[in-house]
Amino acid sequence: MTADKRKVKGDFSDTGALEKQIDEMVYALYGLTPEEKKFLKR
Helix, strand or coil: CCHHHHHHCCCCCCCHHHHHHHHHHHHHHHCCCHHHHHHHCC
16 A cells, blocks of 8 residues: 555645635635635635
8 A cells, every 4th residue: 555545545624724725725726816715714
């Protein structure tokens, strides 16, 4: 088994930080305003 495959089998119970990072990338991609971000975070 390669090192990359071992990483994939890790513990994914705490994904909050990664999800937040992805959210911010999507907001930037679509050029959302702070008001629009607040609406989506409800």
